[in-house]
Amino acid sequence: MKRRPVFLLTVLCFGFAFFYVPILSMMVYSFNESRLATVWGGFSTKWYVSLFSNRQVIAALMLSLKIALVSATIATILGTMAGIALARFTKFRGRVLFSGLVTAPLIMPEVITGISSLMFFILLADWIGWPGSRGFTTITLAHITFSMVFVTTVVQARMSQADRAIEEAAMDLGSRPWQVLFDVTLPVISPAILSGWLLAFTISLDDVVITSFTTGPGSTTLPLLIWSKVKLGVTPDINALATLTVLIVGIGVAIAGFVMNRSDARRDADARLAYQANK
Amino acid sequence: MEHSSRLSRWFDRRGWSDIIIGAPYVWLVVLFLLPFLIVVAISVATKTATAPPFSFGGEHPLVNLQGYQRLLHDTLYLRAFLTSLTNAGIAMVLCLLLGYPMALALTRVSRSWRNILLMLVILPFWTSFLLRVYAWMGLMGKNSWFNALLTDAWNWVVPVDWAVKSIPMMHTNFAVVLVMVYTYLPFMILPLYASLERLDPTLDEAALDLGSRPSRVFLDVTLPQSVPGIIAGGLLVFIPAAGELVIPSLVGNAASPMIGRVISDEFSSARDWPMASSVAVALLLLMVVPMMLYSHYQAKAEGEAGK
Amino acid sequence: MSAPDEPFLRIEGVSKSFGTFQAVRDVSLTVAKGEIFSLLGGSGCGKTTLLRMLAGFEEPTSGRIFLDGRDMAGVPPWSRPVHMMFQSYALFPHMSVEKNIAYGLKHEAMTKAQRDDRVREMLDLVQLSQFAARKPHQISGGQRQRVALARALARQPKLLLLDEPLAALDKKLREHTQFELMSIQARTGVTFIVVTHDQEEAMTLSDRIAVMDRGRVMQVGSATEIYEFPNSRFVAGFIGSITSFEARVTGREGGQVVLEVPALGGRVLARDVPGVVEGQAVTLALRPEKLRISKDRPETGNAVEGMVKDLAYFGKDSLYRIVLPSGALVSAHAVNARRGDEATRVADWDDRVWLSFDPAAAIVLTE
Numbered sequence: 001m002k003r004r005p006v007f008l009l010t011v012l013c014f015g016f017a018f019f020y021v022p023i024l025s026m027m028v029y030s031f032n033e034s035r036l037a038t039v040w041g042g043f044s045t046k047w048y049v050s051l052f053s054n055r056q057v058i059a060a061l062m063l064s065l066k067i068a069l070v071s072a073t074i075a076t077i078l079g080t081m082a083g084i085a086l087a088r089f090t091k092f093r094g095r096v097l098f099s100g101l102v103t104a105p106l107i108m109p110e111v112i113t114g115i116s117s118l119m120f121f122i123l124l125a126d127w128i129g130w131p132g133s134r135g136f137t138t139i140t141l142a143h144i145t146f147s148m149v150f151v152t153t154v155v156q157a158r159m160s161q162a163d164r165a166i167e168e169a170a171m172d173l174g175s176r177p178w179q180v181l182f183d184v185t186l187p188v189i190s191p192a193i194l195s196g197w198l199l200a201f202t203i204s205l206d207d208v209v210i211t212s213f214t215t216g217p218g219s220t221t222l223p224l225l226i227w228s229k230v231k232l233g234v235t236p237d238i239n240a241l242a243t244l245t246v247l248i249v250g251i252g253v254a255i256a257g258f259v260m261n262r263s264d265a266r267r268d269a270d271a272r273l274a275y276q277a278n279k
Numbered sequence: 280m281e282h283s284s285r286l287s288r289w290f291d292r293r294g295w296s297d298i299i300i301g302a303p304y305v306w307l308v309v310l311f312l313l314p315f316l317i318v319v320a321i322s323v324a325t326k327t328a329t330a331p332p333f334s335f336g337g338e339h340p341l342v343n344l345q346g347y348q349r350l351l352h353d354t355l356y357l358r359a360f361l362t363s364l365t366n367a368g369i370a371m372v373l374c375l376l377l378g379y380p381m382a383l384a385l386t387r388v389s390r391s392w393r394n395i396l397l398m399l400v401i402l403p404f405w406t407s408f409l410l411r412v413y414a415w416m417g418l419m420g421k422n423s424w425f426n427a428l429l430t431d432a433w434n435w436v437v438p439v440d441w442a443v444k445s446i447p448m449m450h451t452n453f454a455v456v457l458v459m460v461y462t463y464l465p466f467m468i469l470p471l472y473a474s475l476e477r478l479d480p481t482l483d484e485a486a487l488d489l490g491s492r493p494s495r496v497f498l499d500v501t502l503p504q505s506v507p508g509i510i511a512g513g514l515l516v517f518i519p520a521a522g523e524l525v526i527p528s529l530v531g532n533a534a535s536p537m538i539g540r541v542i543s544d545e546f547s548s549a550r551d552w553p554m555a556s557s558v559a560v561a562l563l564l565l566m567v568v569p570m571m572l573y574s575h576y577q578a579k580a581e582g583e584a585g586k
Numbered sequence: 587m588s589a590p591d592e593p594f595l596r597i598e599g600v601s602k603s604f605g606t607f608q609a610v611r612d613v614s615l616t617v618a619k620g621e622i623f624s625l626l627g628g629s630g631c632g633k634t635t636l637l638r639m640l641a642g643f644e645e646p647t648s649g650r651i652f653l654d655g656r657d658m659a660g661v662p663p664w665s666r667p668v669h670m671m672f673q674s675y676a677l678f679p680h681m682s683v684e685k686n687i688a689y690g691l692k693h694e695a696m697t698k699a700q701r702d703d704r705v706r707e708m709l710d711l712v713q714l715s716q717f718a719a720r721k722p723h724q725i726s727g728g729q730r731q732r733v734a735l736a737r738a739l740a741r742q743p744k745l746l747l748l749d750e751p752l753a754a755l756d757k758k759l760r761e762h763t764q765f766e767l768m769s770i771q772a773r774t775g776v777t778f779i780v781v782t783h784d785q786e787e788a789m790t791l792s793d794r795i796a797v798m799d800r801g802r803v804m805q806v807g808s809a810t811e812i813y814e815f816p817n818s819r820f821v822a823g824f825i826g827s828i829t830s831f832e833a834r835v836t837g838r839e840g841g842q843v844v845l846e847v848p849a850l851g852g853r854v855l856a857r858d859v860p861g862v863v864e865g866q867a868v869t870l871a872l873r874p875e876k877l878r879i880s881k882d883r884p885e886t887g888n889a890v891e892g893m894v895k896d897l898a899y900f901g902k903d904s905l906y907r908i909v910l911p912s913g914a915l916v917s918a919h920a921v922n923a924r925r926g927d928e929a930t931r932v933a934d935w936d937d938r939v940w941l942s943f944d945p946a947a948a949i950v951l952t953e
Contacts (some may be wrong), residue, residue: 005384005387006520008380008384008387009384009387009388011377011380011381011384012380012381012384012388012396013377014377015377015380015381015464016396016399018377018461018464019399019400019403019461019464020399021418022411022414022415022417022418022461023403023406023411023414025417025418025424025425026410026413026414026417030297033571036422039422040424053475058474076281078302078306079303081298081299081302081303081436082299082303082304082307084299085296085299085300085303085304085332086565089296089299089300091521092296092300095344096309096578098304098307099309100410101304101311101312102303103574104311105307105311107518107566107570107574108563109518109519109521109522109562109563109574110519110522110524111522111524111539111540111542111543111559111562112315112318112522112559112562112563113311115318115542115546115556115559116314116315116318116559117310117314118319118546119314119318119321119331119552119556120310120313120314120317120327122331123317123331126330130324134448138321141310142310144310145306145307145310145311146301146311148306148307149307157452163674163676165672165673165674165676166676166677166678166679168641168643168663168670168672168676169670169672169677169678169737170678170689171643171662171663171664172641172642172643172663172664172666172668172669172670172738172742173664173669173689173690173693173737173738173741174664174665174690174692174693174694175664175689175693176291176298176662176664177291177295178290178291178295181295183678183689184678185580186681187680188678188679196782202405202566205407205434206407206408206409208408208409208525209524209525209539217572223407223409224346224411226407226410226413227525227529230409230412230413230416230529231528231529233416234413234416234420238410238413239417241410242406242407242410242413242414245410246405246410249402249405249406253398253401253402253405257394257395257398260392261394265423267723270721270723270724291662291664292662
């Protein structure tokens with residue numbers, strides 16, 4: 001007697017159309033012959049060719065990837081430390097301020113984070129002469145700061161689910177606290193650390209606002225390049241770039257989903273094995 | 280062990296935990312708290328023609344509240360705040376109206392479909408934010424197929440006198456709200472889905488069994504229990520939308536800027552650091568209540584999840 | 587290094603408070619080498635806190651702990667020759683059974699061959715050799731329990747702490763595992779300290795039991811001592827079931843005390859308790875299985891007439907609830923030694939019966 005929720009499913013379909021029609025339209029138009037990005041002028045792959053021969057785009061992509069790799073890695077180390085600290089050390093001096101500092105960048109309007117970082121870097125250069133010019137270093141520092149708290153959130157959530165007794169067990173069996181960290185804690189939360197890294201990487205790769213404030217002459221990341229191009233209107237090679245991004249991300253997510261499904265299936269099989277062993 | 284050195288004993292007892300707490304703590308204090316305090320300090324400084332362009336001397340030593348006074352008197356700022364809050368508010372409500380049924384529908388489909396659909400909700404989030412804004416620029420432009428479709432529909436519905444050649448969508452607040460709904464909708468759906476998915480389906484059945492109609496079951500059982508999800512999702516849309524800079528700069532109306540644009544312009548074009556800081560502090564004060572609400576409900580939602 | 591009369595484990599006036607909450611209050615205990623010793627009590631009685639102080643996870647607020655003559659104050663958990671089997675087992679989920687057991691050995695000065703030998707020996711001990719390569723989530727609950735035991739024993743601790751070792755197992759497995767634990771303890775000779783809330787578990791496993799309540803040790807003794815000779819109303823009520831009555835000592839007669847028990851309608855003779863004086867208010871406690879039910883008044887012992895109010899048939903025995911003229915209710919067990927239908931049982935609803943008990947069965951409690 002289960003009724004099909006017709007209204008809900010209709011809204012769901014509409015919602016997914018809303019999500020994907022603009023993206024699909026963009027992908028179709030990336031193969032448009034016409035220079036006018038919104039008028040169909042026949043099939044062509046020339047925008048892909050022009051994209052790959054555009055040194056500016058390649059240089060911006062490389063810079064973005066470099067910043068994302070470095071900042072995601074450092075953000076993961078710092079963010080994991082903060083997550084462990086908040087989940088494990090319930091009492092330490094300044095904990096309230098610390099947990100505030102870990103939440104604030106998550107909900108701080110990006111403009112404010114951007115402006116305050118820029119003012120800080122300018123004043124710092126004025127006081128101690130460093131950073132001499134803004135670019136890779138300042139962007140990376142800013143990205144680490146606001147992406148590490150995402151890692152912290154993920155790690156802290158995982159830590160609070162983990163059985164604390166396994167760390168005590170390792171200590172009880174003769175390991176010092178830092179050995180426990182490397183032998184037990186980090187391996188157990190490694191999936192959370194990995195997804196934290198991916199999150200930090202994506203956030204860094206995607207950021208416009210904070211990067212636009214902390215960048216300097218000559219350091220144009222891919223989002224900054226796209227922004228400056230798009231401000232002038234729709235251009236077909238951006239369609240091509242967007243199509244490639246969506247495809248790469250889509251394939252990545254599909255593989256991740258497949259792997260996760262497989263490990264789910266493995267876990268089910270293991271559970272059956274354990275059940276049979278029990279009998 | 281008895282032969283271990285004092286250093287290693289210190290490290291085992293305190294050192295390692297001090298490092299784990301200390302490193303991120305120091306980082307955040309230096310690169311987040313300190314810059315933020317600088318903004319607060321500069322908001323009460325005086326604009327000068329020096330570099331950096333402010334000082335704490337002059338006519339108003341130390342505390343100069345002119346920036347804050349201008350906020351209240353100059354209608355530019357008031358209008359910008361109003362535009363921001365209205366756009367963000369409308370986007371939040373639309374996200375809720377569209378996102379709630381979607382989240383509810385996701386809890387009703389079969390498990391294998393659910394995982395695929397959830398992935399499809401999250402997928403746009405992993406693609407570039409700028410490119411998602413850009414996709415709508417293509418659709419809203421005067422010559423696009425989407426605009427032509429809407430124009431035809433409009434001309435078919437309204438009297439001939441009202442017919443238009445194309446619908447002016449780009450560079451309007453409508454465009455800003457539309458794109459905000461588009462880019463922030465996943466932020467609404469995911470917390471809503473999380474809070475709806477946890478509901479015990481036997482509660483629904485119990486209410487039906489006690490004689491409620493399905494519509495009443497929704498109002499009496501489902502809706503009240505999803506309030507933390509609604510609030511978390513709503514604020515997750517509202518807070519970044521109110522401070523949005525990219526969307527209005529690409530599809531918005533330059534004549535009625537949102538507050539993010541005002542801050543950025545005061546800073547870069549006018550080189551008025553104290554004013555930019557005053558506006559930023561004011562925006563933050565406006566956001567403090569929603570932010571506190573958010574962390575409260577977030578903690579509450581997590582507390583329930585932990586049960 | 588220790589004096590010959592020094593006990594293996596000595597807990598001396600140990601207290602522990604968390605803020606204003608006193609979890610453990612002034613506990614003193616001694617445990618002999620090779621003993622299985624249980625800490626028994628309800629939740630929040632302080633037994634787990636005491637165990638965690640032995641493991642080194644908590645430091646006592648006051649008092650001292652000596653293990654094999656060595657003061658354990660300030661010794662961190664990783665340097666104590668004490669290992670623990672956690673209630674949740676706390677197996678390392680990312681390591682195989684073998685690696686779990688070998689984990690503690692990496693801190694020992696041994697060659698790889700010696701280490702492998704020890705792991706094999708432990709796997710044999712708990713009969714898990716064929717599961718060595720499996721991960722913890724690939725084995726059953728009972729097997730996990732044995733891995734946890736093997737892991738804790740691998741480093742040959744002086745003291746093994748077991749936190750609710752059987753609580754996570756289902757009833758059938760529990761009985762079997764109890765005996766297995768005892769046989770492993772006998773083979774290894776390691777001193778066991780078991781924390782449990784389950785009195786049956788404590789009574790079967792242990793050489794001696796400490797009953798705890800609200801942070802204090804109420805009584806220490808063998809299972810028999812605690813059951814037959816409880817020293818307080820709390821212990822008597824916590825272990826097994828009792829019916830208790832207010833009483834007053836009126837005198838002594840032939841090595842027995844004479845009690846005036848209003849609820850039983852008068853005089854009751856009980857085994858003498860040293861230290862009670864005439865006129866003292868005491869509690870008389872009776873265990874259901876020590877009471878006899880009969881149709882006629884028995885010739886010897888204390889007896890009182892009553893009426894059957896309730897009876898519950900359990901198969902091997904039945905529980906009767908008998909209401910006395912004073913209005914008091916007494917529970918009594920009768921073993922169903924003879925096979926037969928309802929007609930053959932000792933008494934039925936609303937029957938008038940005599941309840942009787944030996945003076946030796948009457949427990950007189952002053953606290």
